[in-house]
Amino acid sequence: MAHTAHADTNSGKKEIWRVTIILSVLTLIELAIGFGMYLWLKDEGFLRHFLKGIIIILMLAKAFYIVSYFMHLGHELRNMIMTIVVPLGLFIWFIIAFLYDGNSFKELRNTYDAGYKERTTEKTHQGSTEGKHDVKDVKPQEKSSENPGSHGGGH
Amino acid sequence: MSTTVTTTGTKWWSGGRSPFNVEYGKLMMWYFLMSDAFTFGAFLIAYGTVRFSANGWPDPNEVFQSFPGLGNGLPLLFVSLMTFILIVSSVTMVLAVHAGHRGDKAGVIKYMIWTIVGGIAFLSCQAWEWTHLYHEGAWWGSNPFANHDGSTGHQDFTNFFFTITGFHGFHVFSGVVINIIVLLMTINGVFERRGHYLMIEKVGLYWHFVDLVWVFVFTMFYLV
Numbered sequence: 001m002a003h004t005a006h007a008d009t010n011s012g013k014k015e016i017w018r019v020t021i022i023l024s025v026l027t028l029i030e031l032a033i034g035f036g037m038y039l040w041l042k043d044e045g046f047l048r049h050f051l052k053g054i055i056i057i058l059m060l061a062k063a064f065y066i067v068s069y070f071m072h073l074g075h076e077l078r079n080m081i082m083t084i085v086v087p088l089g090l091f092i093w094f095i096i097a098f099l100y101d102g103n104s105f106k107e108l109r110n111t112y113d114a115g116y117k118e119r120t121t122e123k124t125h126q127g128s129t130e131g132k133h134d135v136k137d138v139k140p141q142e143k144s145s146e147n148p149g150s151h152g153g154g155h
Numbered sequence: 156m157s158t159t160v161t162t163t164g165t166k167w168w169s170g171g172r173s174p175f176n177v178e179y180g181k182l183m184m185w186y187f188l189m190s191d192a193f194t195f196g197a198f199l200i201a202y203g204t205v206r207f208s209a210n211g212w213p214d215p216n217e218v219f220q221s222f223p224g225l226g227n228g229l230p231l232l233f234v235s236l237m238t239f240i241l242i243v244s245s246v247t248m249v250l251a252v253h254a255g256h257r258g259d260k261a262g263v264i265k266y267m268i269w270t271i272v273g274g275i276a277f278l279s280c281q282a283w284e285w286t287h288l289y290h291e292g293a294w295w296g297s298n299p300f301a302n303h304d305g306s307t308g309h310q311d312f313t314n315f316f317f318t319i320t321g322f323h324g325f326h327v328f329s330g331v332v333i334n335i336i337v338l339l340m341t342i343n344g345v346f347e348r349r350g351h352y353l354m355i356e357k358v359g360l361y362w363h364f365v366d367l368v369w370v371f372v373f374t375m376f377y378l379v
Contacts, residue, residue, distance in 0.1 A: 012253055012256075013253065016246065016249050016250065016253065019243070023184070023242055024210055024239070024242065027238055027242065028233075030374070030378060031231055031235055031378075032379075034230075034231055034377070034378045035215075035230070035231055037216075038216040038230050038231070044346060045254060052378075052379040055374060055378050055379055056374065058369055059371065059374040062370050063367055063370055063371070065250045066245070066363055066366060066367045066370065067165055067363075067367065070245055070246075070249050070363045070366075071183075071357075071359075071360055071363045074174065075156075076177060077167070077174075077175050077176055077177075078178060079167070079174070079175060080175035080176075080182070080185075082187050084185055084186070087189060088189065088192065088333065090193075091196055094196065094197075095200055095203070098200045098201075098203065098204045099200075099203050099207050101202035101204060102203065102205065102206070102207030102208040103207045103208065105205065106208045106210065109208075111211070116165040116360065117210060118305060119206075119305050120209070120210040120211060120307075121210050122280070122307075123304070123305040123306055124301065124305070124306060124307045134376075142264070152271060
């Protein structure tokens, strides 16, 4: 292996910088989208979900560049790549099945658990920011002991 | 020449050579990382499942919005810093592996030191963030942050946050410890005597994996 390393020393360095720049730019785009959503798109809706989808695609692109170039998996033998990548295909089922299940559980509870939807969506804070500042100096232990009280109080 | 021929038609499985043309330890590191990916995947999917089953969830921009010395109202800023620290330390790790290929001991030492500095910087940032959140009343079993719609915050928000960033932070910590051990071995000339710096590659794989996991954790907790 040692003798090939010498020839591609320069191209290897170039590739490292190229991938570094790609990763940084992708991260900056992600942050710009995240910040844009914070400033102008507070309400849940199609556009927000669409932008979140773009962020997830950018995340997968970053993962590809890290694994393929930084971890050099792209340079290994195809058979070895397959023994690592094919088992990870389980994630496709894993993600779809579990998120679908979670969503279904929500729908079932909202439909059949009396008062569940009202209980979990009633406003208990003026705004999330102010609600946060109220408890600024409260220790976690005290906070957790007051939570069940405020929760059960309404019912 | 014989060890690097990868021409088509080579009979990898006829014996006498490594079928994947890769060192045993490195291959096992890959399989360990694959299993670790499933562990992190299970954590993140559990988080996603609970989030999908909840009517409300806190807005990360309202929760993670502080920067040491600059105060509140600055969403994404601190976590961007943490992300770039990890990316940069990943780059210095690649450069260390690269120096190892050339047998450049001084280069390996230099870049390993920078990688360790990056790892410690990341851990310090995380320690600050955890402390800050703790003082705001957030901990396992205690979520002071209201949901996006103003309803009482979902209890599992902080449970998942601390468990998953904690598990990732534990990986960063072990990575730093392993990097320090390998740095000391490099300084003592262990790899020079061995004739190759493959250990740097294996440690590098682990370190990049830690960065890779952060890409997912960062996106899932702070962005979406």
